[in-house]
Amino acid sequence: xxxxxxxxxxxxxxxxxxxxxxxxxxxxxxxxxxxxxxxxxxxxxxxxxxxxxxxxxxxxxxxxxxxxxxxxxxxxxxxxxxxxxxxxxxxxxxxxxxxxxxxxxxxxxxxxxxxxxxxxxxxxxxxxxxxxxxxxxxxxxxxxxxxxxxxxxxxxxxxxxxxxxxxxxxxxxxxxxxxxxxxxxxxxxxxxxxxxxxxxxxxxxxxxxxxxxxxxxxxxxxxxxxxxxxxxxxxxxxxxxxxxxxxxxxxxxxxxxxxxxxxxxxxxxxxxxxxxxxxxxxxxxxxxxxxxxxxxxxxxxxxxxxxxxxxxxxxxxxxxxxxxxxxxxxxxxxxxxxxxxxxxxxxxxxxxxxxxxxxxxxxxxxxxxxxxxxxxxxxxxxxxxxxxxxxxxxxxxxxxxxxxxxxxxxxxxxxxxxxxxxxxxxxxxxxxxxxxxxxxxxxxxxxxxxxxxxxxxxxxxxxxxxxxxxxxxxxxxxxxxxxxxxxxxxxxxxxxxxxxxxxxxxxxxxxxxxxxxxxxxxxxxxxxxxxxxxxxxxxxxxxxxxxxxxxxxxxxxxxxx
Numbered sequence: 001x002x003x004x005x006x007x008x009x010x011x012x013x014x015x016x017x018x019x020x021x022x023x024x025x026x027x028x029x030x031x032x033x034x035x036x037x038x039x040x041x042x043x044x045x046x047x048x049x050x051x052x053x054x055x056x057x058x059x060x061x062x063x064x065x066x067x068x069x070x071x072x073x074x075x076x077x078x079x080x081x082x083x084x085x086x087x088x089x090x091x092x093x094x095x096x097x098x099x100x101x102x103x104x105x106x107x108x109x110x111x112x113x114x115x116x117x118x119x120x121x122x123x124x125x126x127x128x129x130x131x132x133x134x135x136x137x138x139x140x141x142x143x144x145x146x147x148x149x150x151x152x153x154x155x156x157x158x159x160x161x162x163x164x165x166x167x168x169x170x171x172x173x174x175x176x177x178x179x180x181x182x183x184x185x186x187x188x189x190x191x192x193x194x195x196x197x198x199x200x201x202x203x204x205x206x207x208x209x210x211x212x213x214x215x216x217x218x219x220x221x222x223x224x225x226x227x228x229x230x231x232x233x234x235x236x237x238x239x240x241x242x243x244x245x246x247x248x249x250x251x252x253x254x255x256x257x258x259x260x261x262x263x264x265x266x267x268x269x270x271x272x273x274x275x276x277x278x279x280x281x282x283x284x285x286x287x288x289x290x291x292x293x294x295x296x297x298x299x300x301x302x303x304x305x306x307x308x309x310x311x312x313x314x315x316x317x318x319x320x321x322x323x324x325x326x327x328x329x330x331x332x333x334x335x336x337x338x339x340x341x342x343x344x345x346x347x348x349x350x351x352x353x354x355x356x357x358x359x360x361x362x363x364x365x366x367x368x369x370x371x372x373x374x375x376x377x378x379x380x381x382x383x384x385x386x387x388x389x390x391x392x393x394x395x396x397x398x399x400x401x402x403x404x405x406x407x408x409x410x411x412x413x414x415x416x417x418x419x420x421x422x423x424x425x426x427x428x429x430x431x432x433x434x435x436x437x438x439x440x441x442x443x444x445x446x447x448x449x450x451x452x453x454x455x456x457x458x459x460x461x462x463x464x465x466x467x468x469x470x471x472x473x474x475x476x477x478x479x480x481x482x483x484x485x486x487x488x489x490x491x492x493x494x495x496x497x498x499x500x501x502x503x504x505x506x507x508x509x510x511x512x513x514x515x516x517x518x519x520x521x522x523x524x525x526x527x528x529x530x531x532x533x534x535x536x537x538x539x540x541x542x543x544x545x546x547x548x549x550x551x552x553x554x555x556x557x558x559x560x561x
Contacts, residue, residue, distance in 0.1 A: 024317045039376060060561065104374075109135065126177075132449075153171065194231070209227060209230065219345040219346045291307075500545075
């Protein structure tokens with residue numbers, strides 16, 4: 001009876017013992033694989049539908065791994081390859097492409113709330129693109145996820161930290177920042193610390209730590225005191241961090257005649273004391289606390305580097321699960337845990353818990369390779385089967401239009417660029433945010449990943465298709481279907497320009513090949529007999545422009561299937 005009363009008085013202890021996410025992954029054997037299985041992943045699943053056709057698969061793989069459509073040359077080569085491992089070889093080529101890092105960086109930048117401006121009212125420009133380029137490089141070189149984690153959270157604290165490791169800490173310099181002699185300077189500093197801790201909780205632990213800022217967490221075993229012990233880890237950074245002058249080729253890069261300075265983290269020479277904020281009010285100090293892990297995870301004292309290393313340690317049950325679940329969501333549209341940002345008590349249980357644990361253990365024990373994890377998933381029969389379509393991201397839609405039209409300029413890295421916007425957009429922006437002057441020399445046609453990201457006035461082509469403003473961490477983007485999206489595809493000046501360029505390209509071809517060429521380039525397939533018959537009634541003088549307009553606005557063009 002006394003034991004029962006103790007547990008009732010300390011529900012968090014009971015949760016820690018029973019909730020699946022706080023229990024170490026179970027090292028289960030791979031079940032016997034069914035006949036249709038193509039990888040160990042399939043052995044955990046009960047059934048699969050028919051495989052998608054070859055053209056669907058190559059388009060799907062290209063969009064998922066590179067964020068761009070398959071070129072005509074790639075289509076021809078793949079369809080002629082009769083090797084039994086042709087699909088696996090195509091997968092390996094896509095994984096080895098520098099476009100892979102750009103595609104995967106897009107999702108990570110949502111988590112990192114990457115932007116080229118500070119946010120808040122002034123929303124002044126600041127140099128963050130060095131961090132963006134670091135992410136792309138790290139993903140392309142398949143930096144192990146544990147190293148990827150430590151360098152972003154505490155690269156500046158490593159012995160003899162390199163320039164690259166310092167730039168990596170831009171992850172937490174991405175937080176919004178109020179500049180100048182603001183009378184609420186301490187309030188904004190506190191908000192920055194809160195943001196850095198809460199983002200870390202979402203990205204690596206899948207936990208909503210913010211719920212414990214004002215009181216003990218309602219559902220998960222995190223007390224308010226433990227919240228501020230974690231807060232103390234991130235409370236030792238100056239409000240403005242540090243600007244690090246980049247040496248060597250990176251950058252000798254200049255913009256407007258000025259050196260580039262990387263925004264990085266650093267640590268105060270004199271430790272800043274941390275107090276519990278009574279009812280979440282930073283002006284009402286409670287008990288003084290030191291930097292510690294929650295009791296649920298051992299309660300040991302850590303600094304920022306120790307905390308980063310703990311996140312990817314063997315005894316930590318959440319990080320690997322959260323990472324592989326996010327990868328599953330990337331390729332299948334929804335995670336094994338549907339609440340990707342909440343692995344806590346209020347989140348959903350995994351639909352395939354044994355598969356989640358097997359993937360997590362394989363990922364963490366065998367080198368934390370993100371490319372191998374992604375290869376495991378996209379070579380499975382589960383991935384290769386016919387699937388439900390879902391609309392592509394804002395960036396992929398614009399990039400696909402540029403690629404199909406022939407306008408895309410494939411240049412990697414460097415300062416963010418300013419593509420065309422609809423007339424009148426941004427004319428009321430604060431003067432401190434800077435003018436939006438359309439880039440020249442082809443820069444306006446670079447991938448959307450490199451578009452200047454203004455928090456208070458993001459590019460409308462991005463927000464129309466559900467891209468976040470990146471004021472806060474975004475774990476999962478919403479996918480809406482609105483009339484504004486249809487109007488944007490028809491009338492946005494950049495889309496109209498792409499359609500016109502596509503039509504001009506078709507006009508250069510013999511009349512007999514235009515229809516097939518257009519379908520293969522835009523949709524990665526041949527037109528059907530019915531489509532050929534219908535398009536045959538369109539006057540030749542109108543065919544190219546009509547094809548461009550219609551194909552660019554088909555659901556098949558806008559979705560990944």
